[in-house]
Amino acid sequence: MDDKQNKNSKINLSEVAKAAGVSKMTASRVLRGEGGYSKKTEAKVMAKVDQLGYLPNRLASVFAGDQNSTFIGVSIPDLGNEVFAQVLEGIDRKLGAFGHQTVLGLTQHAAEEEEKWIRTVLSWQPAGLILTGRSHSPRSYDMLRNAGIPVVEIWDLNSSPLDMSVGINHFDCGFDVGRFVISCGYKSVGFVGTSHDTANAATARLEGFTKSIEDGGGKVTKQLCLHDTASFYPGFYGTEQLLASDRNVECIFYQNDSMAFGGLQYCEQNGLDVPSDIGIVGWGDLAVASVLKRRLTSVHVSHLKLGHAAAEMMIARLSGEPVPACKDIGFHLIPGATVRQNIL
Known part of the structure; x- marks a missing residue:
């Protein structure tokens, strides 16, 4: 067999078996690690696999019922958000260490996009699904319940999950931020x-933040929710719009650190001193905050830890081990230097 030709054509299992001098069934058993063959036979087959560049069709094997699926479907809103990229990295690292592969879906925070992806990925017979968020369309709920596979909902902790949940209580997180802002006057x-x-x-x-501010005698006088991505530039022009409509705002809480960075840049360009003239609070504790002139007031959540925890729950369930329905990974507030000193 011409090795040069092999590099330019798809090699099948029969060709590997013939080159190794074994039956196709034996070659298949070697690749699946089922046993029933000698070390010498295994070495011969694997040598030909490497030499010929054979890539097994694992998806076809799953459909044929030859082995359990190693695919885990993972949905996140988008890859442009550094937070979700870190969560995905944590999931992929842990799943990869146990021989699983992630099948990624991007939902853009839209229920219908998630539903389309769930329908598609279930047709590939995954071993389980990891979904961002706790809210799904009615049809998605039906498909997930009928799939008969483990499902982990991540990000917003759900005390009554569809199956399993890992994340934080975002209402409580916002409430703690609001309480801190009130304590700063x-x-x-x-x-x-x-x-x-x-x-x-x-x-x-936002709901938790608003409740805490009102409980403390303050008021969220202006809420600006933009039809845009939660990134630097929307934070910049969002700050401009908010202050143009209500200059009496003393402090701004942003959806995430990226938007807060944009707000800081707007204030700097327009002669507003932070925190003397206005307070700035972000969320997420992104690594880029370490290069700012002053420490951004923010909330730290270990996104890698969240991803690891989700993957560990999935692996444990697939291994038949007992798994708690919910896992809270926690958060903590970083006071920073972009708000006035705590006066209470």
């Missing part, structure tokens, strides 16, 4: 974030 505050067509964690944080 702020009464008239604003919020800059983005809007989506489904309930999401940022909405829960």
